[in-house]
Amino acid sequence: MAPDYRHTSKTxxxxxxxxxxxxxxxxxxxxxxxxxxxxxxEDRAAARRTVLDALASGAVPAALGFxxxxxxxxxxxxxxxxxxxxxxxxxxxxVRGRGDFRAVAGRGHKPVMCVWEMGPVVHExxxxxxxxxxxxxxxxxxxxxxxxxxxxxx
Numbered sequence: 001m002a003p004d005y006r007h008t009s010k011t012x013x014x015x016x017x018x019x020x021x022x023x024x025x026x027x028x029x030x031x032x033x034x035x036x037x038x039x040x041x042e043d044r045a046a047a048r049r050t051v052l053d054a055l056a057s058g059a060v061p062a063a064l065g066f067x068x069x070x071x072x073x074x075x076x077x078x079x080x081x082x083x084x085x086x087x088x089x090x091x092x093x094x095v096r097g098r099g100d101f102r103a104v105a106g107r108g109h110k111p112v113m114c115v116w117e118m119g120p121v122v123h124e125x126x127x128x129x130x131x132x133x134x135x136x137x138x139x140x141x142x143x144x145x146x147x148x149x150x151x152x153x154x
Contacts, residue, residue, distance in 0.1 A: 007132035010034050012068075018044060020051050025062030027051065027080065032070040039071050043096075047078045050094055050101040054080065060092050060109050076101070080109075087115045119153025 010032050018029035031039045047069045054060040065082035078094040078101055092109045094101040113121060127147040134140035 001136060003136075005132075007129065008034055010070075018048065020048060020055075020067060022052070022055050022062050025055065025082075026064055028066040030066060030068045032068055034071075037071050039069060039076070043071075043076055044069060046096065046101060047076065047094075050078060051080055054092060054094075054103075059103070074098075081112075082109070084111070089113055089115075089118070116153050119151075120149065123149035 011034075013031045013033070015029045015031060020027040020029065031044070033039055047067070051060070051067055055062055060080050061082060061084070063082040063084060065080065067081070068077075068079045070077040070079070074097065076096040078096070080092045080094070082090050084090050089112045090109050091112045093104045093107055095104055096102070127144060130147065131140055131144040134143070
């Protein structure tokens with residue numbers, strides 16, 4: 001990890017007016033940005049077209065799910081998630097630099113995790129953020145490694 005990295009917070013914006021609705025499927029829409037960043041209407045429209053194209057081609061199945069448009073520096077990441085087989089979360093990931101959104105090479109709509117695996121994942125996300133906000137020295141690494149959760153996950 002780069003010693004000069006400084007972790008900053010971002011905000012997830014739930015945007016129900018931008019949900020993608022198709023026969024047999026509905027995708028909740030989220031934008032994720034730093035407070036000083038803006039996802040434009042044009043960026044969101046391009047991402048929406050990408051989701052609709054993926055649904056029309058069958059690359060992403062019509063189902064219940066959600067889409068996250070994340071602005072990170074000069075790239076947009078578009079993660080399209082569906083719930084499948086009752087308890088599994090599947091994902092297709094797209095990235096956009098200066099041109100159109102493109103599927104990340106070597107991927108398709110793949111299983112990511114099930115609802116039970118998400119328990120530790122949610123905890124680990126929070127533990128990692130706590131770690132990133134430290135000096136990241138040896139003591140912080142040990143504190144991160146000791147930061148564990150046990151209990152019901154679903």
